[in-house]
Amino acid sequence: MKTNFSNVLIIMLTLLMTTALVFTADSPVQADTKKLKVGMIMPLSGPISVVGVGLTRAVELYFNKINEAGGLQLGGDTYMLELIAEDSKVDPTVSATATKKLVYKDGCRFVFGAIAPPVAAAIYQVCAKAKALHLITWIDAPGLAGDVSPKKPYAVRLCISSDAGWEMDYDYLRKTYPEAKNLFIVAPDLGLPIDRAIKVAKERGLNVLGHELWEDGTVDFLPYYTKALAAKPDVIQAMCSAQAGYQLRTARQLGFKGIFISDAPTAPAFILSLAGPEGSHDVISNGMDMNSATPGMKECMNRWAKKYKEPFFSDSIITWVEAEVFIQALKKADSVDPKKVVAAFESMTAPGSFQTAFGPGHMGGDKRFGVNRVVVRPMPISRLMNGKIEFVGFKMPVVDK
Amino acid sequence: MDLPVQAVWQGMINGLALGWIYVLMALGLTLIFGIMHIMQFAHGEIYMIGAYVVYYLTASFKLPLVVATALSMVVMATAGLILERFIFRPLKEDWLSAVVATTGLTLILQSGAVVVFGLYERSIPLLAHGPFNIAGIMVPKDRVIAVVVAVVLSLFLYLFLKTTKYGQAMVASAQNPEGAVLQGISPNKMAAMAMAIGCALAAAGGTLAGSLFALSPFMGLPPLVKGMTIIVIGGMGSLPGAFIAGMILGFIDGLVPILLGHAWAAMGPLLLVITILVIKPQGFFGHAE
Numbered sequence: 001m002k003t004n005f006s007n008v009l010i011i012m013l014t015l016l017m018t019t020a021l022v023f024t025a026d027s028p029v030q031a032d033t034k035k036l037k038v039g040m041i042m043p044l045s046g047p048i049s050v051v052g053v054g055l056t057r058a059v060e061l062y063f064n065k066i067n068e069a070g071g072l073q074l075g076g077d078t079y080m081l082e083l084i085a086e087d088s089k090v091d092p093t094v095s096a097t098a099t100k101k102l103v104y105k106d107g108c109r110f111v112f113g114a115i116a117p118p119v120a121a122a123i124y125q126v127c128a129k130a131k132a133l134h135l136i137t138w139i140d141a142p143g144l145a146g147d148v149s150p151k152k153p154y155a156v157r158l159c160i161s162s163d164a165g166w167e168m169d170y171d172y173l174r175k176t177y178p179e180a181k182n183l184f185i186v187a188p189d190l191g192l193p194i195d196r197a198i199k200v201a202k203e204r205g206l207n208v209l210g211h212e213l214w215e216d217g218t219v220d221f222l223p224y225y226t227k228a229l230a231a232k233p234d235v236i237q238a239m240c241s242a243q244a245g246y247q248l249r250t251a252r253q254l255g256f257k258g259i260f261i262s263d264a265p266t267a268p269a270f271i272l273s274l275a276g277p278e279g280s281h282d283v284i285s286n287g288m289d290m291n292s293a294t295p296g297m298k299e300c301m302n303r304w305a306k307k308y309k310e311p312f313f314s315d316s317i318i319t320w321v322e323a324e325v326f327i328q329a330l331k332k333a334d335s336v337d338p339k340k341v342v343a344a345f346e347s348m349t350a351p352g353s354f355q356t357a358f359g360p361g362h363m364g365g366d367k368r369f370g371v372n373r374v375v376v377r378p379m380p381i382s383r384l385m386n387g388k389i390e391f392v393g394f395k396m397p398v399v400d401k
Numbered sequence: 402m403d404l405p406v407q408a409v410w411q412g413m414i415n416g417l418a419l420g421w422i423y424v425l426m427a428l429g430l431t432l433i434f435g436i437m438h439i440m441q442f443a444h445g446e447i448y449m450i451g452a453y454v455v456y457y458l459t460a461s462f463k464l465p466l467v468v469a470t471a472l473s474m475v476v477m478a479t480a481g482l483i484l485e486r487f488i489f490r491p492l493k494e495d496w497l498s499a500v501v502a503t504t505g506l507t508l509i510l511q512s513g514a515v516v517v518f519g520l521y522e523r524s525i526p527l528l529a530h531g532p533f534n535i536a537g538i539m540v541p542k543d544r545v546i547a548v549v550v551a552v553v554l555s556l557f558l559y560l561f562l563k564t565t566k567y568g569q570a571m572v573a574s575a576q577n578p579e580g581a582v583l584q585g586i587s588p589n590k591m592a593a594m595a596m597a598i599g600c601a602l603a604a605a606g607g608t609l610a611g612s613l614f615a616l617s618p619f620m621g622l623p624p625l626v627k628g629m630t631i632i633v634i635g636g637m638g639s640l641p642g643a644f645i646a647g648m649i650l651g652f653i654d655g656l657v658p659i660l661l662g663h664a665w666a667a668m669g670p671l672l673l674v675i676t677i678l679v680i681k682p683q684g685f686f687g688h689a690e
Contacts, residue, residue: 050520214663215663218663219620220415220419220654222411222544222655223415223663224658226408226412226415226659227659243615245524246615253530253531253532254411254532254541255531273524278530279530310519311521313521
């Protein structure tokens with residue numbers, strides 16, 4: 001009996017081992033599927049929540065695209081991306097608390113954010129302590145609190161500040177309107193480097209007559225444009241203002257017939273809807289004309305239309321592209337270690353190091369900021385003429401000047 | 402940069418337009434306060450919703466702006482009647498409850514506007530395109546029309562109060578509520594009329610502002626604050642006071658930014674309020690209790 005039982009046991013063990021060998025022979029080692037949690041801090045409530053929600057959705061849509069394709073293969077593991085969004089309420093204290101929750105409770109090693117520089121600064125402070133990477137999604141003006149610097153090893157800027165487009169805007173202005181020489185700047189009081197604008201304009205033969213700065217929250221632009229038009233400019237530059245459409249309307253209502261430049265990423269269609277066909281002539285815009293969307297942008301729009309009932313928010317393309325660049329940096333690092341990812345970003349300085357929906361780009365910023373941690377990618381130029389949008393094309397901005 | 406005379410004149414025209422929009426807001430608030438003794442904190446939201454009604458009537462139904470504005474005034478007047486009957490009338494004996502109710506109404510209407518209208522900024526069609534050229538001074542046509550519309554509505558109100566039976570009954574109710582009741586004037590009817598007229602004026606003010614500036618669910622707060630500032634300066638329940646204070650504030654907002662800068666323009670009304678509260682706490686035309 002004892003011998004029979006032993007025999008049965010040996011046979012069963014042999015069968016078990018044979019089965020294991022058969023099913024595991026010649027099959028690759030299965031990578032572990034892990035979750036990569038990425039945080040995002042944006043204004044999800046309040047007056048500018050339309051911006052915050054739109055920018056957050058675009059990153060979420062891009063992450064969905066990656067997950068649908070099987071996730072990210074990094075360092076032998078497969079990562080499915082999970083975006084965890086928190087409300088900044090445009091308040092640094094609230095944002096710092098939200099960031100702590102993301103990095104310490106949720107385990108995020110990367111945090112996208114924010115819109116306001118003080119909020120970005122608050123996010124960085126928490127990220128740096130937790131050795132998480134802060135991916136700066138928006139900056140009003142370069143060099144403000146919240147921007148990259150050599151003293152901030154855990155910050156990478158994925159966005160371009162609007163001042164980087166001034167060279168290309170003035171070049172286009174001089175080429176298209178050679179007679180227009182007198183420029184007046186009406187800008188939001190956000191710390192924009194107006195002195196640099198004046199220098200760049202003068203280098204191109206433009207005469208800057210003056211500038212007016214308006215406070216955040218302004219709705220009535222008539223006093224500013226009254227003063228601007230008193231100087232009799234040929235060109236008015238509204239710089240980076242989401243209210244460019246209202247400003248254009250105000251300028252036209254005061255009888256200004258000259259050229260109007262908007263450096264904001266606001267879609268020219270939005271400017272057209274506010275200023276009307278009568279006012280929409282001789283307008284140069286750095287917003288993307290979605291009628292000329294690239295395949296990457298169309299994919300973002302299609303995914304949005306499938307998931308959300310609200311109309312597409314065109315500024316969302318910005319963070320869609322930021323997510324694109326982030327994923328490419330992760331792949332280059334082949335790691336989820338924030339330090340390795342920063343090193344990967346800093347190595348991507350050759351033109352065409354990464355691809356975006358706007359076109360090929362690279363990292364820059366060494367000459368101006370001391371570190372190559374600012375994304376440089378093409379910016380669109382459109383012109384509004386007689387109520388119609390003419391897409392001029394994409395040009396490379398100047399970040400290192 | 403030396404400012405030419407044109408810039409100053411433009412500032413004055415702008416001040417006039419802004420002043421009259423504030424007056425429309427303040428007249429409604431003053432009327433409601435004078436008759437009902439309630440500070441209608443949700444008046445800014447009535448102004449905002451009135452503007453959105455016009456937006457939808459012009460954008461979706463392609464109605465002319467004049468027709469849409471008239472309809473919006475009727476709609477908001479009706480809304481005012483409903484609010485008076487079901488919210489304010491039951492609370493008329495309890496001042497504090499009325500304050501809480503109007504504050505709650507503000508939050509409900511604003512949040513509802515965000516849900517219904519969304520957060521995308523929109524704009525009502527311009528009242529008119531381009532400027533008038535008056536002796537070399539470029540004056541935006543839409544601001545001039547805003548002044549004309551506001552003046553006409555204020556005149557209608559004035560004539561209504563001065564020459565009609567119901568108008569005089571409203572004045573009597575405001576001056577002496579007990580005496581008015583003894584004369585057979587129904588306080589509930591007067592309150593309903595005050596609310597309806599106040600809301601209609603707010604809708605008109607919102608339409609003018611929505612055409613000149615931007616339309617958003619949060620556009621109601623700044624003019625409400627202006628309206629309340631006007632009431633403090635002009636005197637609670639005083640229509641002439643609301644007019645004069647509205648004009649003063651309008652000219653501060655239109656002219657001071659051009660002459661002295663925006664910091665002074667922001668401080669001006671606040672300094673004025675403090676001065677008035679110190680010298681004459683009941684306002685220019687208010688009565689000491």
